[in-house]
Amino acid sequence: MLLLVLANGCSRLTNPWKKGDKVGQPEKNPYRISYVRDYATPWNMHLVAIEGFGLVVGLRGTGAPQPPGLDREVMLRELQKQSVDRPNELLDSRDTAVVRLQGILPPGVQQGDRFDVKVTVPTGSEVTSLRGGYLLRTTLQEQIFTGTIREGTHLGDVEGPVMLSPSIGTQSNPMELTYGKILGGGVARKDRPLYLLMKEEHISEFNTKRIADQINKRFFTKRGGKTEGVATAKTDKLVELRVHPTYKDNMTRYMEVLLSVVCYETTEQRGKRIKELQEAVLDHKTAQDSALKLEALGKSGIEPLLAGLKSSDLEIRFYCAESLAYLNVVQAVKPLAEIAKMEPAFRVRALGALSSMQSDLEAEAALREMLNENSVETRYGAFRALWQRNPYDLAIRGETLGSSESASHFNYHVLNTKGAPMIHVTYGKRPELVLFGSDIHLMPQFFLDAGNSIVVKCTNGQEEVKVSRLNSLQSRIVTTRLDEIIKAVVDLGGTYPDVVQMLLEAQAQKALPCRVEIDKLPQGGRVYSRFEEEEETVAEKKKSFWSR
DSSP states (O other), X not given: OHHHHHHHHHHHHHOOBOTTSOTTOBOSOTTOOEEHHHHEEEESOSOEEEEEEEEEEOOTTOOOOOOSSHHHHHHHHHHHHTTOSXXXXXXXXXXXXXXEEEEEEOTTOOTTOEEEEEEEOOTTOOOOOOTTOEEEEEEEEEEEEESEXXXXXXXXXXXXXXXXXXXXXXXXXXXXXXXXXEEEEEEEOSOOOEEEEEOGGGOOHHHHHHHHHHXXXXXXXXXXXXXXXXXXXXXXXXXXXXXXXXXXXXXXXXXXXXXXXXXXXXXXXXXXXXXXXXXHTTSTTTHHHXXXXXXXXXXXXHHHHHHHTTOSOHHHHHHHHHHHHHTTOGGGHHHHHHHHHHOHHHHHHHHHHHHHOTTOHHHHHHHHHHTTOSOHHHHHHHHHHHHHHOTTOTTTOOEEESOTXXXXXXXXXXXXXXXXXXXXXXXXXXXXXXXXXXXXXXXXXXXXXXXTTEEEEEOTTOOOEEEEETTSSOEEEEOSBHHHHHXXXXXTTOXXXXXXXXXXXXXXXXXXXXXXXXXXXXXXXXXXXXXXXXXXXXXXXXXXXXTO
């Protein structure tokens, strides 16, 4: 009886009926190799938009009273929830503005994770600028508008200074002054678990349990001192997934690898499959898929991937090195570092793979060395990879500037690098300022605004810089060293957007000895051209022939 039950269980999992065959006619090989992707598809991998209304204060006359209507009704109710004093007076002031807010929650987001929130003024608003404004704390929900407002689930909160696009110049469209972002100002209130959803023909508790068991043989984590698998069979249709730490910054790859886990194969089939994958990974047409399947195998896939590192084909070397990095194999470091420097199409993925190697000192050393590269995106990409790998790395560890009591603080890093000095600011993900070079000085003379309330000036031939807060006796005297000036601005209440505005004005006035770069992370979606590599290979062969 037990043998009969096991046989029935295996046949259900391995799907012994061919598509198109008559019911009851079994496959010649009922124990065929089957992958998770044959039985299930990813679920809850979509982006979730959450919205709300908020009140921006501190606008110094560039705001507008909010007229009666639905927007005012929503905002008044929100202010009352937050126990704000005299809400109607605030809504009638020209120093405030009612704004629409939208955040996007990515798949796998965890409670407490931060995200950007877009800020726009409602259609027909008389607000002329949001520069220097601060968004009071408010909630973000899934909202449905059906004449009256029906609120959805409360999924996030947001607060912080409004940052306008750094690309805004003196000739920009005035409308650009009426929208911006709260960088990293959104905070998720709930986890968004990932799931595998069983295909209709494979729905059964047996199948979800077997798939969870197979995934857990490959992926497990420590929780409360106990080793636990990442997958849990919740129903006959759903397998819930926790994010493995190695893939915390790459949900898409995590799901691709999970789908490449084998549900069933005999020992003989496994050995044969590894040999086939070792051959397939050496062909650029099948290298990427084969590398993922070898990565899904875990330790058994390492040897074939190491063989791929010896290939003369850059694309094959990259796919093999990438999978080895996620398996935390040190031999992946050198080829990934070289490819990150020389091939833009693979740069973002190479840096991401290096950042996943959290316990490898060689990966850390390679990323630190890239901080000195000439390429702007390689330098900044290496910085972010180091930060994702370990925010407390001595090479990049920074400090938090601004008031921690509000949401106006930002991340500040001064790096002691050998390359040309550079300043990098962000307009996404997190408010962050990075100085590549520890001794950058502004060149007199200059007169700079840092937001609506702070001015920074230095007359020609002077070494002193005066940082003053308008309509106040507060001021600071510092040297022309940029680090001192930034900290003086923050000390007088300046926010991240204020500091960025000052830097961009300094660049426009030619007071900076280096460029200010904005959001220079390596970009995905670039296409690798094999044609160029093949041309180089042909040229090398010709050169080799004539040198004989």
